[in-house]
Amino acid sequence: MLLDEVLRAGARRISLVVKLAGGAEMFAFAGKDAPKLAVGRRNIEAVHAQLAKLGLRVDREDIGGSHGRTFEVDLNSLMCTIKIVGREMMQL
DSSP states (O other): OHHHHHHHTTOOGGGOOEEEEEOOOOSOOOSTTGGGGOHHHHHHHHHHHHHHHHTOOEEEEEEOSSOOEEEEEOTTTOOEEEEETTSOOEEO
16 A cells, blocks of 8 residues: 555656565574464565565665664655664664
8 A cells, every 4th residue: 555655646666765674583482383483584575575576676674683673764864774772773
């Protein structure tokens, strides 16, 4: 729905920039069901698949791992910043 609204507002699909953050595995699971519980990895795979279906290319990403993130977008500059506990801020 977001893509439809952005395109309806006049954006061109070829000009869109996709930046991803997230998909961390925040909890460790053991046993035979562990792969089924890998929610972060499965979310990343689902997002990549959906973006490919929509014909959108990922410009930059900070995904996976075991650390939580805060993703911020400055609506004036459109600069994207990721904050990770215990690390320096980074721009995407």
